[in-house]
Amino acid sequence: MIPSSPVKSRPVYLPFGISPNVQFSLILTDKPTLDPSCLRSETDPDTFDEVWVVHGGSTILPQQHNGLRSFRSVSQLTETLAGRLAHEQMGLRLYAAGSEDFIWKTARIAEQAGLSRDEYSLFKLGPLTRTVMCAHCHTLTRNISMTLITCDGCGATLEVRDHFSRLHGAYLGVQADAETPGILPTVEALT
Amino acid sequence: MMDTLALRVAERDLLSPTLLRLRLTSANANKLPSVTPGSHLVLDLPVKDGARRNAYSITQAGKGGTFYEIIVRHSPTSRGGSAFVHKELTVDSILNASCPSNFLALESTAKKILLIGGGVGVTPLLALARARMERGETLEFHQFCTPEEKPVFESLLAPFGQGVACVHAGRNALDFQTLFRRQPLGTYIYTCGPNAMMERVLTEATAMGWPERRIHQESFGAGGGNPFTVTLARTGGTIPVAEDQTLLDALESADVPITSLCRGGACGMCRTPVLAGTPEHRDHFLSADEKASGRWIMPCVSRAHGACLTLDL
Amino acid sequence: MSICFHRDEKFRVPFHFSNSDAALLRFPFPFPEDSYTYSVNIEPHTRGGPTEAFSAQFDVDEHYIAECQDRAELLAAEPSRCTVLPHMHDAEWDALELIMSDMVKDYPDLFTLTRDGDQWTWHNRPLGLQDTFTFGNASTLPCGPFEYITRQAQGDFTLQDQRDGNLFLDGVTVTGAADYSPAFDLGMSFDEWHGPATVATEMGIFDRALQYLLKLQVGRPVRRLNWTLTVNPRFDTSAENYPVWGPDRTTITPDNIGNSLFLRVELQSLYRLPGSNAILFNIRTYFASFGELCRVPKWGRRLHRVLRDLPPELAAYKGLVRFLPTAVAYLAAFDDGSPTSPGIAPDIQSLRPVGCPA
Ligand code: HEM
Ligand code: FES
DSSP states (O other): OOOOOOOTTSOOOOOSOOOSSOSEEEEEESOTTSOHHHHHHTSOTTSOSEEEEEOOOTTOOOOEETTEEEESSHHHHHHHHHHHHTTOBTTEEEEEEEOHHHHHHHHHHHHHTTOOGGGEEEEEOSOOOEEEEETTTOOEEEEEOBSEEEOTTTOOEEEEEEEEETTTTEEEEEETTSSSTTOOOOOOBOO | OOOEEEEEEEEEEEOSSSEEEEEEEETTSOOOOOOOTTEEEEEEEOOTTSOEEEEEEOSEEOTTSOOEEEEEEOOTTOOSHHHHHHHHOOTTOEEEEEEEEESSOOOTTOSEEEEEEEGGGHHHHHHHHHHHHHTTOOEEEEEEEOGGGHHHHHHHHGGGOBTTEEEEESTTSSOHHHHHHTOBTTEEEEEESOHHHHHHHHHHHHHTTOOGGGEEEOOOTTOOOOOEEEEETTTOOEEEEOTTSOHHHHHHHTTOOOOOSSSSSSSOTTOEEEEEEEEEOOOSSSOHHHHHHTOEEOTTTOEEEEEEEEEOO | OOOOOOTTOBSSSSOBOOOOHHHHHTOOOOOSSSSOOOOOOOEEOOSOOSSGGGSSSSOOOTTHHHHHHHHHHHHHHOGGGEEEOGGGHHHHHHHHHHHHHHHHHHOTTTEEEEEETTEEEEEETTTTEEEEEETTOGGGSSSOHHHHHHTTSSSEEEEEEEETTEEEEEEEEOSSOBSOOHHHHTTOBHHHHTTTOHHHHHTTHHHHHHHHHHTOOBTOOEEEEEEEEEESSOSOBOSTTHHHHGGGGGOOOTTTHHHHEEEEEEEEEEEEOTTTOOEEEEEEEEEEEHHHHTTSHHHHHHHHHHHHTOOHHHHHHHTOTTTHHHHHHHHHTTOOSOOOOSSSOOOOSSOOOSOSOO
16 A cells, blocks of 8 residues: 555644744734734734734724734725735735635735745634535535535535645535435544 | 757857857757747867866847857856857857756746846846846846946946946945845845855845745756766776766766666656765655665766766666 | 548547547557556657657647547637636747647648748648737737637646746646646646645655756656546546536446446646746547557556556546456456566557457
8 A cells, every 4th residue: 555645735734933034024813802912922022013903893993003903804904915015025924813714815915916935824723614615616615614515506515625725715625426426425524 | 868059159249358248040040949038058168178068148049049149258267168268269160059958037926036146147137137128027137246347247237227227346335135125025036146146145135034935046957067987886897977967878878778767867767776986966766865875876867976986787 | 641530529428439540559558567656757758759649749640620629619618628827928828839830840731830020820721720810919819829729739738837946737728637627726836736646645756746847948848648547538527527427437337348448548748938937738638448458469468457456545546446346357358468568569560350359
């Protein structure tokens, strides 16, 4: 038997860490319950030059206090981010901590702005849920925690794979009973 | 293995007492192979005491394969190659070259490129800058040279315009930290020149948070190396391996039967046992342990540390 | 050499496909030895090789017209099968120039290209096309340059951008995916799009292949062979349509296997493009049924040994498990135990008329 390794496209999230030698660092999070001071306390309080948090609520104003900035929604944060990165210089490091959907959304904005994979780091927080892209109709189904799901688009019963696309921010889902309609594997919780 | 090109010197233009620009065309009126900006040619130079093979960056290539241009510095420490180019080559001289290779190509998603050249290291950067300019893409070009040569380099960089290109006389004429700090996200550095300069660029930029992969240095690949001799333990011959030849090419030209496939250190077909001497490993096939043991070599890419190697062939 | 094109072939229901004797003898049989496992089986893609399929850079054979037709039908139904990311614009033109130049060089009687500065006229005789366009100006072509040329060449094509020490799958014309989804894999790096091939990953195949490809040079293309088994001569075994073709895997019986099970070989070639520095990848797919292959005694014997001894984890990855025992049993009748010569050449000049094993 030749052993097999894990699927290489599946993201591996390292424990929270920061790189030395940077000119400017910005951390983004969609977890309002996660007090930003707790992120900061992991290291030196001055570790991050700015902290951007999605708090939710339509009355929040995008003001900045001591490097801390609050947002109404993920969309508001990502729009602001794109505009901001267009004017930033080399030597910046971007950190995103939060749900898998959120962190890959920010990664795509970062790449469009010219950051390489060495210049941003992602940390997954919260429950082990996945977004799944249906191989057959390309619909995204969110908040998945089991190995078998029903596609929101075409209704097929999909087996959730470990193959992950950064572009789509989703795992691949393939019809579980394609060869033998009606015969399904047992459902398990995703790990 | 290597395809060769026959080239004719079409124009010869002395830019300064030590810098010679040559325009080369095909000797047999063929179209020259297309090249990516940043490519270099290896010229066969028939100097008195044998042959020299020197790599020169192509500073400009004619559209439709009409010509290549190179600039050659006559260096006092040259082992004869550049002296030969300066003294012996005239218009209509014919010489052989290997097909161009490129280890300094442009990256398609770069928002901006920052070029830093030292002396004759300007050559590949000229081609990169020209390609970016033709596509209307952003660049910034800093060239270092001696005060005497400032006018020559200024005329070479003139096409890129003031504000984009700048020539600095003396190595401390520019503060790298200020330069690196004001570059937009998505900038790549391309540097070519004296090793000390390229090292300084790398250290200062990485210390400021630039990823190493965003800094490209000209290397001309790692094709050749020091010459050495191989002894064949079973059949008893000795074979010289020239500085520009691979061990596999040398074995093949001596009719030693050896299987090969990829000729690039990946497939593992040419793996050969080593009995004495220390291999200089350049392949991606052997594991770290196998490399450390010194018991195997991949002759398509690897060479010897030292003057000889004994193989179980 | 003139090619007698099979115009009426169908690569979907109702299937209609066969190889002439000449096409079978030029088949790029993928097994140089009696056993198979993964390796970095890359070699220079020079004109000429063990069978005639290696004579050209982009091989054109008797299935050319029918394959172009199959691609056109699928692109009409699912246009996303051809997708190129915006930063690959230069690479598209590069690919068009390379493919046209090589097709003209290898098949001067089938294709001609007249260049008058940037005004190019391309004449494709088998498909009856003639177009004049301005090189570099996509609005002068009926579709994008990459789509235009890949509609007129056999096999799938992908464009890989090279950056940050990796290759990225940033353009595809894929209408014959062997069990993967090009739309899902778009934008991935070399190790990511190969992610599902976990056994080859573990063997270090992809690390070595990537290092090799990053150094690929203009004018020195390379090739390798890959293979799988497909039920029916169907190009579109994409992940997208798996529910459509997947049930076929349960239909193989000792009676139909000779006609219904196909060895599917990909002659993959890779080219560094001179303007953009991207890599063009051609997955040129060949089909031969088990019945056809066994007419070449060496191939029948060898295929039996390879499949009989195939590592189970490879059989599982390639999706062969349901019919592998039936296949091995069928092939056993063609293996008399005698030795086979090294290499893939058929070792015969002509085929015996169709019949039973000797
Ligand atoms: C650069 C262009 C290439 C592209 C676009 C490409 C694409 C792919 C894809 C899409 C798969 C299927 C993965 C899946 O299961 O989802 C695959 C499999 C594979 N590829 Fe590549 N590949 C390329 C080059 C190479 C090279 C140079 C090698 C050299 C060894 C290689 C070796 C393999 C192997 C061994 C497999 C598993 C095949 C099997 O068992 O059927 N690939 N490739
Ligand atoms: S020939 Fe492939 S490793 Fe040497």
